[in-house]
Amino acid sequence: MSAETTTVSVDPTLVGTTATRAERGGVRVPWRFIGGRAAFYAFTLWAAITINFFLPRLMKGDAVDAYMARSQGQLTPDAEKALRLMFGLDKSVPLWQQYVDYLNMLLHGNLGVSISTGMAPVGDAIASALPWTLGLVGFATVVSFVIGTSLGAVIGWRRGGKLDVFVPVTTFLGTVPYFWVGLIFIAFFSSTLGWFPAGHAYELGVEPGFNGDFxxxxxxxxxxxxxTIVVVSLGGWVLGMRNMMLTVLDEDYITVAQAKGMPNRRVLWRYAARNAVLPQIQSFALAIGFIVSGTIVMEMVFSYPGIGLLLLQATSAKDYALMQGIFLVLVLAVLIANIVADIAYAILDPRTRQTEA
Structure with a gap:
């Protein structure tokens, strides 16, 4: 009885490469990479929380001092002591003990009480303002990213054409401050044409809810x-994507794809734009994180009840608890956005998956 010998052909170009090892051993979960990233984000979160605690306390005065000044000495010393105990600002308690108490509060989901919003819980104050900022600025950031990246890809693909005029125009608009563009739009579209309201989130007397009027x-x-946000932020996305497209189009794989007779649309979106968009994703993750800090002026101009305006009010009142709660939301937004960017990077760039497998 003769034994049959099976010969397995191996591509010599893949011998000794990561692709060969992955093919032999199956898909390997990059536990070391996942553990390293988890440790990095955990340390970043702890460092941000620590800075978030100590930074406001470097300011002169505190929320109780500001509240006492507004009350013009009408509070008794016992009432002041009670307020300091409530807000964790008792000067007789060591700073390290206040820090430990603050960490314990965070672990139990307690962000404290806001003195600038009528002693309301910080979580409730943030929850009432955050949806407005996410709904408006978050949606505007996504729209500007999609439009700017797509437009930049087309401009880079058709370099030297008529579409190049969009680059200096959008770049110039990106250098104009938010409040100038907002005031111009209010003067033209609201005051002159009367197409849109000049400010606020909705008219007085309208009942909030899931109804057509609201x-x-x-x-x-x-x-x-x-x-306003889309117009001002569009230039950065267009310029960044166009410059990356000019770099990617000089790569050999683009020349090979075109030499094989692939349709230009497929080469543009499946090959060139897919690689050129990778740096844009990291920039987009940072843009999501800075939504709050970048909307304070815009919300002031339009009297919009977002979290940026709430942060400004908390800073003016030296409301430590509310400031810390908003900064914590900002940190979490940055970390989550970067985690999503890492996942998107691995999906769009196969080399990342191979290296970490």
Whole structure:
């Protein structure tokens, strides 16, 4: 009885490479990479929380001092002591003990009490303002990213064409401050043409809820601030994507794809734009994190009840608890956005998956 010998052909170009090892051993979960990233994000979160605790306390005065000044000495010393115990600002307690108490509060989901919002819980104050910022600025950031990246890819693909005029125009608009563009839009579209309201999130007397009247009010009042954010931030996405496209189009694989007779649309979106968009994803993750800090002026111009305006009020009142709660939301937004960017990077770039497998 003769034994049959099976010969397995191996591509010599893959011998000794990561692709060969992955093919032989199956898909390997990059536990070392996952553990390293988890440790990095955990340390970053702890460092941000620590800085978030100590930084406001470097300021002169505190929330109780500001509240006492506004009350013009009407509070007794016992009332002041009670307020300091409530806000964790008792000067007789060591700073390290206040820090430990603050960490314990965070572990139990307690962000403290806000003195600038009528002694309301910080979580409730943030929850009432955050949806407005996410709904308006978050949506505007996504829209500007998608439009700017797509437009930049097309401009880079058709370099030297008529579409190049968009680059200096959008770049110039990106150098104009938010409040100038917002004031111009208010003067033209609201005061002159009367197309959109000049400010606020909805008209007084409208009952908030999932009804047509309220939703229409929210859309009409949010149109001008959203348009302002898109116009101002569009230039950065267009310029960044166009420059990356010019670099990618000189690569050999683009020349090979075109030499094989592939349609230009497929080469543009499946090969060139897919690789050129990778740096844009990291920039987008950072842009998501800085939504709060970048909207303070815009919300002031349009009197929009977002979290940026709430942060400004908390800073003016030296409301430590509310400031720390908003900064914590900002840190979490940055970390989550970067985690999503890492996942998107691995999906769009096969080399990342091979290296970490």
């Amino acid at each position: 939703i229409g009010q929210v859309i009409s009042h949010g149109a001008l601030p959203m348009f």
